[in-house]
Amino acid sequence: xxxxxxxxxxxxxxxxxxxxxxxxxxxxxxxxxxxxxxxxxxxxxxxxxxxxxxxxxxxxxxxxxxxxxxxxxxxxxxxxxxxxxxxxxxxxxxxxxxxxxxxxxxxxxxxxxxxxxxxxxxxxxxxxxxxxxxxxxxxxxxxxxxxxxxxxxxxxxxxxxxxxxxxxxxxxxxxxxxxxxxxxxxxxxxxxxxxxxxxxxxxxxxxxxxxxxxxxxxxxxxxxxxxxxxxxxxxxxxxxxxxxxxxxxxxxxxxxxxxxxxxxxxxxxxxxxxxxxxxxxxxxxxxxxxxxxxxxxxxxxxxxxxxxxxxxxxxxxxxxxxxxxxxxxxxxxxxxxxxxxxxxxxxxxxxxxxxxxxxxxxxxxxxxxxxxxxxxxxxxxxxxxxxxxxxxxxxxxxxxxxxxxxxxxxxxxxxxxxxxxxxxxxxxxxxxxxxxxxxxxxxxxxxxxxxxxxx
Amino acid sequence: xxxxxxxxxxxxxxxxxxxxxxxxxxxxxxxxxxxxxxxxxxxxxxxxxxxxxxxxxxxxxxxxxxxxxxxxxxxxxxxxxxxxxxxxxxxxxxxxxxxxxxxxxxxxxxxxxxxxxxxxxxxxxxxxxxxxxxxxxxxxxxxxxxxxxxxxxxxxxxxxxxxxxxxxxxxxxxxxxxxxxxxxxxxxxxxxxxxxxxxxxxxxxxxxxxxxxxxxxxxxxxxxxxxxxxxxxxxxxxxxxxxxxxxxxxxxxxxxxxxxxxxxxxxxxxxxxxxxxxxxxxxxxxxxxxxxxxxxxxxxxxxxxxxxxxxxxxxxxxxxxxxxxxxxxxxxxxxxxxxxxxxxxxxxxxxxxxxxxxxxxxxxxxxxxxxxxxxxxxxxxxxxxxxxxxxxxxxxxxxxxxxxxxxxxxxxxxxxxxxxxxxxxxxxxxxxxxxxxxxxxxxxxxxxxxxxxxxxxxxxxxxxxxxxxxx
Numbered sequence: 001x002x003x004x005x006x007x008x009x010x011x012x013x014x015x016x017x018x019x020x021x022x023x024x025x026x027x028x029x030x031x032x033x034x035x036x037x038x039x040x041x042x043x044x045x046x047x048x049x050x051x052x053x054x055x056x057x058x059x060x061x062x063x064x065x066x067x068x069x070x071x072x073x074x075x076x077x078x079x080x081x082x083x084x085x086x087x088x089x090x091x092x093x094x095x096x097x098x099x100x101x102x103x104x105x106x107x108x109x110x111x112x113x114x115x116x117x118x119x120x121x122x123x124x125x126x127x128x129x130x131x132x133x134x135x136x137x138x139x140x141x142x143x144x145x146x147x148x149x150x151x152x153x154x155x156x157x158x159x160x161x162x163x164x165x166x167x168x169x170x171x172x173x174x175x176x177x178x179x180x181x182x183x184x185x186x187x188x189x190x191x192x193x194x195x196x197x198x199x200x201x202x203x204x205x206x207x208x209x210x211x212x213x214x215x216x217x218x219x220x221x222x223x224x225x226x227x228x229x230x231x232x233x234x235x236x237x238x239x240x241x242x243x244x245x246x247x248x249x250x251x252x253x254x255x256x257x258x259x260x261x262x263x264x265x266x267x268x269x270x271x272x273x274x275x276x277x278x279x280x281x282x283x284x285x286x287x288x289x290x291x292x293x294x295x296x297x298x299x300x301x302x303x304x305x306x307x308x309x310x311x312x313x314x315x316x317x318x319x320x321x322x323x324x325x326x327x328x329x330x331x332x333x334x335x336x337x338x339x340x341x342x343x344x345x346x347x348x349x350x351x352x353x354x355x356x357x358x359x360x361x362x363x364x365x366x367x368x369x370x371x372x373x374x375x376x377x378x379x380x381x382x383x384x385x386x387x388x389x390x391x392x393x394x395x396x397x398x399x400x401x402x403x404x405x406x407x408x409x410x411x412x413x414x415x416x417x418x419x420x421x422x423x424x425x426x427x428x429x430x431x432x433x434x435x436x437x438x439x440x441x442x443x444x445x446x447x448x449x450x451x452x453x454x455x
Numbered sequence: 456x457x458x459x460x461x462x463x464x465x466x467x468x469x470x471x472x473x474x475x476x477x478x479x480x481x482x483x484x485x486x487x488x489x490x491x492x493x494x495x496x497x498x499x500x501x502x503x504x505x506x507x508x509x510x511x512x513x514x515x516x517x518x519x520x521x522x523x524x525x526x527x528x529x530x531x532x533x534x535x536x537x538x539x540x541x542x543x544x545x546x547x548x549x550x551x552x553x554x555x556x557x558x559x560x561x562x563x564x565x566x567x568x569x570x571x572x573x574x575x576x577x578x579x580x581x582x583x584x585x586x587x588x589x590x591x592x593x594x595x596x597x598x599x600x601x602x603x604x605x606x607x608x609x610x611x612x613x614x615x616x617x618x619x620x621x622x623x624x625x626x627x628x629x630x631x632x633x634x635x636x637x638x639x640x641x642x643x644x645x646x647x648x649x650x651x652x653x654x655x656x657x658x659x660x661x662x663x664x665x666x667x668x669x670x671x672x673x674x675x676x677x678x679x680x681x682x683x684x685x686x687x688x689x690x691x692x693x694x695x696x697x698x699x700x701x702x703x704x705x706x707x708x709x710x711x712x713x714x715x716x717x718x719x720x721x722x723x724x725x726x727x728x729x730x731x732x733x734x735x736x737x738x739x740x741x742x743x744x745x746x747x748x749x750x751x752x753x754x755x756x757x758x759x760x761x762x763x764x765x766x767x768x769x770x771x772x773x774x775x776x777x778x779x780x781x782x783x784x785x786x787x788x789x790x791x792x793x794x795x796x797x798x799x800x801x802x803x804x805x806x807x808x809x810x811x812x813x814x815x816x817x818x819x820x821x822x823x824x825x826x827x828x829x830x831x832x833x834x835x836x837x838x839x840x841x842x843x844x845x846x847x848x849x850x851x852x853x854x855x856x857x858x859x860x861x862x863x864x865x866x867x868x869x870x871x872x873x874x875x876x877x878x879x880x881x882x883x884x885x886x887x888x889x890x891x892x893x894x895x896x897x898x899x900x901x902x903x904x905x906x907x908x909x910x911x912x913x914x915x916x917x918x919x920x921x922x923x924x925x926x
Contacts, residue, residue: 032790032841037488038529041593042569051547052501053483053528066482071495077479096783097792 021111040091057091088345088378113252144215147182171390186214187221202232203274211243223446231322240267246286281347281416316356326450329366337410344416381422401430473501487528487535496537505662513629526595532875538910566597583671585612603653605871610829621665627902656908658901672737677771680759688730689805704735705829712823719784789838797861798870801831818853832870879914
């Protein structure tokens with residue numbers, strides 16, 4: 001911002017400790033940049049559902065600024081409203097003033113989390129999940145093994161038969177039903193840490209394998225590597241990489257998010273690669289912002305910028321830099337099946353990539369790509385939103401499935417594990433008229449590689 | 456704080472969920488699209504029907520509580536900021552299209568419908584509703600009526616007032632007024648329909664509107680002309696009109712805007728151009744071709760430096776990018792963006808743009824100008840920082856001089872945004888003492904206790920006119 005260097009934040013002595021933290025953590029320049037034009041309102045899923053101003057980006061920014069300015073206390077309603085945002089960031093591309101809303105909402109949640117008085121069980125669970133499991137690869141693998149044991153040993157059958165799952169809230173029961181088969185064998189165990197390019201390598205790239213991805217969708221990771229190799233890339237998988245920290249950042253655990261970011265920057269810098277490939281929009285969106293996440297850390301600011309500049313989504317890398325392989329679906333009786341696509345909000349709105357997946361889907365011979373109405377709108381998955389805000393998430397999913405149903409698609413493709421699970425849940429709950437299957441775009445494409453696959 | 460009895464009665468009318476007086480609701484309805492303006496209401500109410508609006512007004516007038524009606528709150532003159540507190544009435548729940556009458560070519564709608572959604576529906580039936588304010592993706596028809604919104608198509612097709620032919624509105628005391636109808640002619644008494652359009656929510660609350668629709672043009676064509684001499688651009692505008700051609704769109708960007716847009720949208724526009732005109736004609740294919748050819752000739756005669764005529768719709772979109780990104784590009788320069796809408800007779804466009812540039816220089820502020828050259832409606836846009844009190848003061852002085860300059864050139868202080876709070880101190884400059892007296896009389900006839908949108912249009916005090924020094 002030109003000329004505004006001198007004036008930053010109002011000099012207010014807040015009595016409320018949370019107000020103080022909010023004033024300190026919120027980027028006051030961004031709060032000022034919002035000119036309240038209202039152009040973000042039609043893009044916001046929660047505003048569209050409710051039609052009330054506080055449920056919009058402009059409303060939430062006004063609330064943040066009102067607290068920072070001392071116009072209101074950050075009461076429970078304020079805190080709930082900050083958590084009611086999906087964080088889909090559909091407001092960012094439509095904002096004339098380029099307000100970094102995603103960063104503001106994370107700063108607000110981070111401040112709220114600093115003062116949160118969670119009940120003992122919630123606090124314990126948060127600590128366990130955010131601090132105890134996600135950051136640690138070995139514990140994730142243990143989780144994968146346990147989950148797999150539960151799913152495979154007959155325990156799941158018993159749990160379902162005895163009705164013991166009914167102790168869980170309904171939306172968690174539903175989630176349990178659609179979880180894919182977990183595994184402790186991640187992509188490195190399957191393919192090693194280096195996978196050669198088919199023919200002359202175009203570039204050396206590193207796979208960001210993710211945490212949940214590598215437990216619940218390890219096969220997608222494997223297919224991503226093989227698809228990249230097919231498109232001409234040599235793929236390395238740095239073993240010391242950890243969870244991206246996105247769920248932490250969205251939930252107000254910024255310190256842990258920064259710790260994870262530092263580890264990842266270190267791991268990938270050492271690998272010396274041209275691109276860092278993400279196959280999960282939710283992770284990629286934070287990875288490209290590592291420069292912002294680590295901006296106050298002089299020891300790795302430069303490396304973080306190096307890292308952020310190299311992050312790219314798998315579809316975009318293949319379309320823009322790769323040798324796009326030939327994809328063909330096997331002929332099916334009853335004509336060409338339709339496929340459709342649900343954008344990952346973070347891939348679309350933060351990584352700003354929506355054309356590349358569509359370009360690839362249109363190139364698959366033997367299927368017809370049909371655009372779904374409002375494919376660019378959040379499905380309600382939004383990280384762990386569907387767990388924390390089941391009511392709103394359920395409403396959004398219902399609308400989504402109405403649109404999906406109208407496409408009559410055989411396959412509903414996505415680019416992010418959270419969206420994929422939500423789509424599976426939607427199909428399970430709302431039962432489209434035609435048989436429909438939700439898949440990660442990478443798996444769909446990999447299975448339709450026309451040439452000999454590298455085995 | 457609202458009187459608790461009044462609050463209880465309001466709750467009883469709309470239900471618990473649709474009346475709020477918690478802090479979150481009050482803060483979120485304390486502003487609109489106007490920079491540096493905020494004032495908390497005492498309550499927020501969401502009615503669902505004309506009957507509810509009427510019942511609400513009976514309670515509010517009994518307790519003498521002010522009311523501000525709003526749609527999406529995109530107003531740029533502070534028109535929907537509850538300057539004196541009271542209740543904010545949000546019309547979003549009254550958002551139905553009640554009827555599209557294909558025999559009379561009219562539509563009847565509730566005020567809360569989003570303009571773009573209404574337009575999409577009408578177009579799906581093969582019809583056309585021309586008013587297209589830049590905020591149309593979120594602004595409501597009710598808000599457009601209250602402000603008499605314009606848009607890019609104003610020159611050829613007129614503004615909101617030209618399409619509103621009937622209204623249902625609730626008066627301050629709760630009585631329901633009906634004006635006009637599905638009638639193309641109606642001289643039964645004063646034209647209350649036109650009076651309510653643009654009355655900024657100070658006379659009555661519009662609860663239903665009957666709108667005129669027209670058949671859509673068959674085709675359109677877009678072109679762009681660049682000038683090193685701003686008078687060449689201005690003469691082009693006059694010559695086109697003189698040549699009896701009325702383009703659908705005739706937009707201008709001045710040099711400061713060109714520089715910012717070029718940098719933002721990476722359009723590679725030559726930065727030494729004094730002005731760019733963006734021209735669009737619609738209609739029957741032969742007529743459009745003929746008009747565009749004649750406009751091209753006029754542009755060449757007026758020594759345009761470069762002329763581009765779009766061969767395809769994609770190319771047209773590219774040419775339109777310059778105009779479309781003007782606001783966005785300017786909004787990103789500095790934290791605060793102040794967009795005004797001084798309007799002059801179209802023959803005075805060049806003089807006005809140069810006067811604006813000169814005024815900006817004099818006060819050391821950044822003001823870029825773009826807008827609807829065809830109807831003389833300019834958008835001088837200041838980019839500044841609300842936190843810098845000293846600079847804001849200079850911006851205010853500059854705008855004061857811009858209003859004065861517009862009036863001196865035979866123009867007005869506002870072409871399409873409304874008076875609201877921001878321009879109330881200058882209204883008398885435009886309409887004079889007699890004009891103010893008549894308007895105040897009308898206001899009192901409609902709303903004797905001044906409950907509807909108080910603090911708007913009529914200022915406590917008119918600003919002293921600034922004496923301009925030229926040269």
